[in-house]
Amino acid sequence: MKFSWLNISVPFMNNGPPTITPVSVNWFPNRRCNYECHFCFHTSTNDFRLDLDKAKRALRMLADAGMKKLNISGGEPFLQPQYIGEVFKFCKEELHIESCSVVCNGSKVTEKWLDTYSQYLDIIAISCDSFDVETNMKQGRAEHGTSRTHIDTVFKVAQWAKERDIRVKINTVVTMCVCLLQLFGSPLTLTVIIGKKI
Numbered sequence: 214m215k216f217s218w219l220n221i222s223v224p225f226m227n228n229g230p231p232t233i234t235p236v237s238v239n240w241f242p243n244r245r246c247n248y249e250c251h252f253c254f255h256t257s258t259n260d261f262r263l264d265l266d267k268a269k270r271a272l273r274m275l276a277d278a279g280m281k282k283l284n285i286s287g288g289e290p291f292l293q294p295q296y297i298g299e300v301f302k303f304c305k306e307e308l309h310i311e312s313c314s315v316v317c318n319g320s321k322v323t324e325k326w327l328d329t330y331s332q333y334l335d336i337i338a339i340s341c342d343s344f345d346v347e348t349n350m351k352q353g354r355a356e357h358g359t360s361r362t363h364i365d366t367v368f369k370v371a372q373w374a375k376e377r378d379i380r381v382k383i384n385t386v387v388t389m390c391v392c393l394l395q396l397f398g399s400p401l402t403l404t405v406i407i408g409k410k411i
């Protein structure tokens with residue numbers, strides 16, 4: 214089967230009904246990000262974003278096929294705050310999706326957004342590799358690779374979410390940088406192995 218408007222083919226649907234139920238869907242609406250994590254595999258810098266009406270149509274098809282959970286990731290999803298907010302609203306109000314979640318770096322989350330859309334969001338996952346500023350800097354886990362505010366941001370957004378009954382997760386990318394800092398506590402050692410995933 215081919216969805217021409219999305220320009221994707223679904224091979225397992227060529228000979229009858231789908232054999233896979235997309236219970237949990239992870240969607241990357243766009244890959245742009247304001248952070249510069251060295252290990253990040255989202256190297257695309259294009260600005261493509263599916264039109265909201267088409268996105269809703271695709272989500273409805275996924276819900277019809279069995280979607281119960283939607284997670285939005287990126288890139289940084291909150292570079293398009295209204296877009297993802299409207300997606301979550303649609304998923305809850307129209308599709309009655311059980312769980313809506315987002316993975317973000319926290320830097321663009323605002324209380325205004327949470328006041329508008331928190332009722333449609335179940336879980337917010339914030340990326341943080343360490344509670345040591347220097348480790349995050351070495352990982353590139355920083356706005357434009359230079360800001361030193363990430364840890365404060367994580368705690369601030371976690372508190373805002375908690376106040377609005379949104380569950381909070383911390384997503385950590387475990388690299389040699391993180392591990393060896395904990396093992397040896399030596400930044401000098403780390404400069405050699407920054408960016409290598411284990």
Ligand code: SF4
Nearest residue numbers: 246248250253288318
């Ligand atoms: S915050 Fe996430 S999407 Fe952004 S550069 Fe880092 S790993 Fe990549």
